[in-house]
Amino acid sequence: MQYVSEETLKSISSHKGIVGTILTDSLGIPIKSSMDHATTTQYARYVALIVMKSKNLAADIEPTDTMMLVRVRTKLHxxxxxxxxxxxIIIVQKVVVGDEHQHHQHHHQRQ
Amino acid sequence: MQYVSEETLKSISSHKGIVGTILTDSLGIPIKSSMDHATTTQYARYVALIVMKSKNLAADIEPTDTMMLVRVRTKLHxxxxxxxxxxxIIIVQKVVVGDEHQHHQHHHQRQ
Incomplete structure (x- = not known):
């Protein structure tokens, strides 16, 4: 089993706006985390369910398809x-208020 | 109860690369869809669970927070x-291979 190195997790965590990073096994059990135990457990528990349902959806709709990424955007994170x-790998980052506007602008330039 | 108009759904569906759009009620029961019944039901069923867990996560971590958007990216969609x-509103769009690269470039220009 080849996991992400401690350095990689640390470098992700050091990015501006990153609240925390969690590495879990494929069942969603936390292995490494930059956040406290309670918060880590909360995120990992929900993420395991969200990812499982997302994987099932992808496979159900098109068996050859593979889930690549899940993003959950809230007002704050x-x-x-x-x-x-x-x-x-679970990455939690702060939402920077201007982000949405810039992302929207970028999206329109590409169409 | 104020829903999205048929025109809005049609205009979303007409965008390049859009595979389909579905409007469901807050329980995930399909109301309108541009896709066939079976596919609509499949997406709606999973999305209801994914959104419910995402909402629970957001509220559990920070009660004042609100879920704004969920994105599930697979190899194909x-x-x-x-x-x-x-x-x-559920929007399913095709993944354009160059997309990932462009998105990545944009992300780096902003940091």
Missing amino acids: ELIVVPSEDYY | ELIVVPSEDYY
């Missing part, structure tokens, strides 16, 4: 889950 | 769910 065969 | 008080 953005949760990004990057699943791989053996583990999930 | 991107699923975007926009929840509001009374309904969800």
Whole structure:
């Protein structure tokens, strides 16, 4: 089983606006985290369910398809889950208010 | 109960790369859809669970927080769910291979 290194997690955590990073196994059990135990457990528990349902959806709609990323955006935070065969990386970042506007602008320039 | 108009759904569906759009009530029961019944039911069923867990997560972590958007990205499709008080809009779009690269470039220019 090949996990993400401590350095990689630390470097992600050091990015501006990052609230925390969690590495879990493929069942959603936390392995490493930059956040406290209670918060880590909360995120991991929900993410495991969200990712499982997302994987089921992808496979149900098109069996050859694979789930690549889940993003849950709330008013205060953005949760990004990057699943791989053996583990999930969960990244929690603060929402910067201007972000939405810039993202919207970028989206329109590309169409 | 104020829903999204048929015109709005049609205009979303007409965008390039959009595979389908679904309007469901707040329980995830489909109300309008541009896709066939079976596919609509499949998406709506999973999305209801994914959104419910995402809402629970947001409220559990920070009671004042509100869920704004969920994105599930797979190799073939991107699923975007926009929840509001009374309904969800589910948008399914094709993934354009260059998309990932452009999005990545944009992300780096902003940091």
